[in-house]
Amino acid sequence: MPRLLSRRALLLTGGALGGTALVAAVAGTGYLASVDMDGPGAVVDGERVAFNAFLAIHRDGGVVIQAPRTEMGQGIHTGLAMLVAEELDIPFDARIRVEHPVEQLPVYANFAPLNIRPEDPTGPVLWAAKRVLGALPMMNTAGSRSIIGLWVPMRVAGAAARHMLVAAGAARLGVPVGELTTADGYVTHAPSGRGIAYGELVRDAALVPPPRDPPLKPASAWRLIGTPQKRVDLPAKVRGAPVFGMDVVLPDMLHAAIRQAPVSGASVARLANEATIRALPGVVDVAVIDGRSVAVVAQSWWQAEAAAWRAEIAWSRTEADQVTTAKLARDCRQALDARDPHLHLREGDVDAAFAAPAARIVTADYAAPFLAHACMEPMNATVLIHADGTAEAWCPTQSPLTMRWGVGRGARLAGVEPTSVTCHVTMNGGAFGRRSEVDVVVQAAFLAARHPGRPVKLLWSRQEDIARGIFRSQAAARLRAALGSDGLPIAYDAMVAAQAMMHSASRRNLPYGLGASPHGDRFSVEGLDKRHYRFASRRVRSRHVPSHLPIGAWRSNGFSFGTFFTESFLDECAATVGEDALAYRRRLLRDSPRHLAVLDRVAAMAGWGAPMAPGRGRGIAIEECYESVVAQVAEVTVAPDGELTVDRVFCALDAGIVVNPDSVAAQMEGGIQFGVTTALMSRITLDAGEVRETNFHDFPMQRLADAPEVVVEILRSELPPGGAGEPGIVPVAAAVANAIHAATGRRLRAMPFAVLEPDRDGRLRTFLPPATQARG
């Protein structure tokens, strides 16, 4: 099927173009006024009618849903399709096809940076900000915001199309609209027993003016939302269909491999054997990209990679050439004593509370390392600069907007200015924030611009993917509490030191040299404010700790260390006054019924308080994040020889209304495994400025044998949907640390917790560090 012409262009010209007829247009703000965005009208394209930017119905009854968020395993294409299908009244079956849109339209914008839902009433400032994000449009998949952001628009899109189909059915049958019902893809007139399939009505329905604010079903009428539905993308995935960026195959395609600077920031001083490389089998081109990396272009990737292995590259010296992990960690610890930290939050007089003579002071320092993402699909992008100057790109990306910018940036580095850029977003083989970055897109576009008319697919080796990554920052924190006579904090003081993520990421990804300040990075302090706990006074401060490493988004960002710090610390406070960790939290949450319900649920699931065998322990942690509340209990065993296993994790979640409970449960299950790997074994280390980890043998992952059993319960809620992609990982490190403490009396205050030793079978076993070397 030919791609629809730009509906925006059609709206502007208002005429028939290229065989595609505009049959209905919307004046003014359009029927998506309820979400404060222009909506295009219906467009007939042959046998298919696009009712709006989100769905088209074919005359054979097939429905194509445009899901403007990246499918990276979280099941978002299924969730978004369910929202449309719910209001459209179609069966949730194989007649639904879900695509990521190629066009970048304002209605697809993600308002995550504004931290608002599209349907929220907003004043003029936010209205203007939404217009800017829509005009770009910012349509990234990040921050667990996809359902939050599209919960209303996708349903409005389905309801609007349903309204138009019913109106067309009423005209066809000659009966009042009020006598018609819809179900299973049919408009039905019960009194006469007549029904018409949607497919037969689509051309008539296209002529019906779209409604401005179609009513949405009440929750009592939902038949899909809240029910477990099978993922729409899994049939292709279990057959091994080529759906990922790495699988893109185009006629006459070239393949590229790359070598980037071992010390981030270094540039290529000399490629000693370029002539030799060029003479190797299949090699078509050797290029230095922006002075910073060396790429080999060949007839096959295997040839390109084999040639790249032989490249003798001298790199420039940098100021970071002597930097080690120990040096960076020391910088981080020392920053905790900085005289002028950024103040994020102050409630009450913290200093006075600490000065009170009766107060019992608890203080502890914590630390977390740099981390790589290690998506299973290594970074890749395919770019084609056509002979007419237009560009087309295929990429597993979380960020179509910066992908489009990245193609332009890369091509311009090679002296080519594309007249337009068309972006195809493929399935992502994992993302975790890494694919919000477009470094690989820029590189591929540069190479493609050297080979006009030929697609170039650049694929990073696993070594490049891990060692030349964009990392989660290291972090250190000093937490202090002054406990009052009831044992609860009368003052809570959190100070965190980390490299500011937005400062690093914005300067790489925004145009015109725009960049966020290094001070006051909101991601650095996630998980620190503990607003749900009743503290008489509190303060949260941060300090930026620069390094030469690029820092980017990483699944749950600051929560991935912040909640470990704070929920470990809460246990330390409870232990100081000899109180049970659950009872202590319950007292702190007495004014937060939503949190208390989640905490109580997970405690009941885990049988909190039941005796455990020697060497075993249970730990609890809770966090509010991404507009959801999540609590977990971990059970661990520490053997007499120190071997540590995480046996089981219980998880209770209040994520508001849940669209597809099975996908949400899967996110909790997977997030917990991701979090346990992180807590036990993940770290990126440096020697002489260079990242030492290069592959899964030295940046190991938990495997099936090590994976804890996971039990998830989702609480019923009538709140609007919260996020689900990230909460699962958030509490688990603290729950495991608290469980280790319960089992052994040892408090581990630095991640990762375990020392790794391969056993005779090559299986990786995890041990607690010897007590004398304990970092805690």
Added chain:
Amino acid sequence: MVSFTVNNRVVTFSGSDDKPLLWVLREDLGLLGAKYGCGIAQCGACRVLVDGESTPSCVTPVGAVAGARIVTVEGLAEPDGTLSPVQQAWIDEQVPQCGFCQPGFLVAVTALLDRNPNPSDAEINAVITNICRCGTYPRIRRAIHRAAAAQG
């Protein structure tokens, strides 16, 4: 020149004998189901059946499979498209998240169940060593038991 069968089709590869089987499958035979994940036989995303044996194709030179019978993830389903019991169990348990590593799991589990139709958890742990970054392991375990029961 190396000849072997892939998914019951006889193929001949005339390039270098030391090209990894993975890249022959992906680049020369157009079979993109087996994935490149690490290149050093750590992650298992590239696993294919070589004469019934689950084999990391990223470190297997094509020259080593002369005359062998190769089955990739694309070859697990019946010729009429019916999913294999293992694939069906993966759907029934809704195992994949991103799905990138799953072809390797499907192949490894197919080989396991061919040899051991009703494996214990310990036997599963010993044999299935693939990596899934999304953390689908609990569902993988359930799906293995489901497939075993279905085949039983």
